[in-house]
Amino acid sequence: MDTRSTLADEVRAEARDWFERQWDPARPLGEWWEMLARSGWGFPSWPQAWFGRGLPPDLAVVVNEERARAGATGLPETLGTKAIAPLLVSRGDDLQRQRYLLPTISGQAIWCELFSEPGAGSDLASLATRAGRDGDEWVINGQKVWSSGAPVSRWGLLVARTDPDVPKQRGLSCFVVDMHSAGVETRPLRTMTGEYKFSEVFLDDVRVPATDVVGEIGRGWDVVKDTLALERKVIGPASGSGGMVDNNRIPALDRPAGDVAAEERAGRQRGAMVTGAGGMALVRTLLECFGGADDPVTRQQVAGLYCLQEVVRYTALRTRASQRRREQPGFGPGPAASIMKLLTGRSAIALRQVALRIEGPRGMLFAADAPLGGVVQKLTLASPSMAIMAGTDEIQKNIIAERVLGLPPEPSSGRDVPWRQLHAGRPTGGPR
Numbered sequence: 001m002d003t004r005s006t007l008a009d010e011v012r013a014e015a016r017d018w019f020e021r022q023w024d025p026a027r028p029l030g031e032w033w034e035m036l037a038r039s040g041w042g043f044p045s046w047p048q049a050w051f052g053r054g055l056p057p058d059l060a061v062v063v064n065e066e067r068a069r070a071g072a073t074g075l076p077e078t079l080g081t082k083a084i085a086p087l088l089v090s091r092g093d094d095l096q097r098q099r100y101l102l103p104t105i106s107g108q109a110i111w112c113e114l115f116s117e118p119g120a121g122s123d124l125a126s127l128a129t130r131a132g133r134d135g136d137e138w139v140i141n142g143q144k145v146w147s148s149g150a151p152v153s154r155w156g157l158l159v160a161r162t163d164p165d166v167p168k169q170r171g172l173s174c175f176v177v178d179m180h181s182a183g184v185e186t187r188p189l190r191t192m193t194g195e196y197k198f199s200e201v202f203l204d205d206v207r208v209p210a211t212d213v214v215g216e217i218g219r220g221w222d223v224v225k226d227t228l229a230l231e232r233k234v235i236g237p238a239s240g241s242g243g244m245v246d247n248n249r250i251p252a253l254d255r256p257a258g259d260v261a262a263e264e265r266a267g268r269q270r271g272a273m274v275t276g277a278g279g280m281a282l283v284r285t286l287l288e289c290f291g292g293a294d295d296p297v298t299r300q301q302v303a304g305l306y307c308l309q310e311v312v313r314y315t316a317l318r319t320r321a322s323q324r325r326r327e328q329p330g331f332g333p334g335p336a337a338s339i340m341k342l343l344t345g346r347s348a349i350a351l352r353q354v355a356l357r358i359e360g361p362r363g364m365l366f367a368a369d370a371p372l373g374g375v376v377q378k379l380t381l382a383s384p385s386m387a388i389m390a391g392t393d394e395i396q397k398n399i400i401a402e403r404v405l406g407l408p409p410e411p412s413s414g415r416d417v418p419w420r421q422l423h424a425g426r427p428t429g430g431p432r
């Protein structure tokens with residue numbers, strides 16, 4: 001037996017023992033999440049000093065198998081736990097880790113990402129929200145948009161311009177913003193699924209302590225790139241959740257953890273169905289209900305979907321394998337996350353097409369009137385957003401072209417021009 005499999009056996013035995021002894025379905029969810037977070041079994045690939053066990057990602061998979069075997073629910077899967085907490089582990093300071101990690105991973109605090117602006121999406125580095133220093137504080141003015149989960153968030157990770165006199169990517173810094181601070185106003189936006197999933201956020205003289213700068217002043221672009229790469233990783237099936245993280249769906253912390261675990265199992269199946277991971281199960285169900293397996297075009301589309309999902313699955317395995325080779329496991333997913341995100345979006349669209357074809361005229365129905373409670377209709381309306389969120393498909397291709405294929409960077413006017421010159425005459429959210 002090699003050393004690695006011996007270690008895997010030891011980890012499996014230890015995790016099994018812990019979950020068998022500690023998991024109690026009657027325990028309130030908040031209490032369970034805090035226990036799990038403090039034990040290090042919740043995010044086993046994180047460093048031991050910060051709520052992990054320092055295990056490589058493939059052994060973290062072993063731990064998750066043991067958790068699932070015990071029937072226990074895992075730590076909440078939010079933007080905060082999956083992207084911002086790992087970012088704070090790798091780029092925050094000890095004070096920030098002490099203050100923010102435990103409430104985040106134990107489900108007490110939700111985060112939003114305050115990056116996009118009305119005039120800065122793909123070209124995020126051209127953003128105009130400004131932060132100016134005032135003693136021990138920074139004062140922030142500007143507007144963000146498409147901020148998922150902002151009204152329910154306790155904190156936001158915000159990027160703002162701290163130096164307008166250097167080229168656009170060099171004058172940015174990142175801050176933790178308390179969403180309850182004076183001067184923060186959120187206005188929810190409705191999506192075509194009918195839900196209020198994201199918001200505009202207005203910042204009017206919002207004060208942030210200097211201790212809440214994440215990373216170095218002027219190096220915020222690096223923080224942004226890491227956050228987006230972590231977020232893309234979550235969107236793909238490599239996350240293991242088979243779906244996106246929804247800030248708005250955190251269950252109440254006083255509910256029995258066992259009830260939430262049961263709902264999670266059902267939800268995970270549903271989530272996996274509508275992303276790349278479990279689409280074939282949905283297609284089989286639809287074919288059983290409505291027929292169509294003998295239709296030549298449907299058969300072509302089903303086989304095409306299957307091939308795409310296999311590519312997604314192999315790419316996820318390769319992504320995990322490349323992470324194993326990294327020195328600090330679990331962090332810095334790199335351009336592989338761009339490939340995963342592109343493939344997952346395509347897989348969702350291929351699934352949508354074949355599912356609607358099988359449903360035929362019934363596909364025009366909506367919500368409770370539609371087949372299977374409207375799961376295909378929801379996918380139909382939500383899937384276009386996968387090509388936009390966390391950086392559009394075109395931007396992912398630019399990343400792959402430059403960082404994987406080594407092609408020259410795309411022509412850009414202004415790469416070396418100070419931001420103020422590029423934006424002369426345009427309105428900005430400058431400090432008063």
Ligand SMILES: Cc1cc2nc3c(=O)[nH]c(=O)nc-3n(C[C@H](O)[C@H](O)[C@H](O)COP(=O)(O)OP(=O)(O)OC[C@H]3O[C@@H](n4cnc5c(N)ncnc54)[C@H](O)[C@@H]3O)c2cc1C
Nearest residue numbers: 113114115116121122146147148385388389390391392394
């Ligand atoms: C569901 C969802 C959730 C989101 N959540 C958040 C959030 O929580 N926080 C947040 O800050 N933002 C969030 N966003 C915003 C998202 O990050 C932006 O919408 C995205 O980056 C695109 O920016 P934009 O909408 O301004 O489009 P634009 O940048 O204006 O792009 C318009 C079109 O031009 C193309 N294009 C632009 N530049 C290039 C280029 N250089 N090369 C080739 N093509 C190009 C784009 O691909 C796109 O097709 C969310 C978006 C969605 C859909």
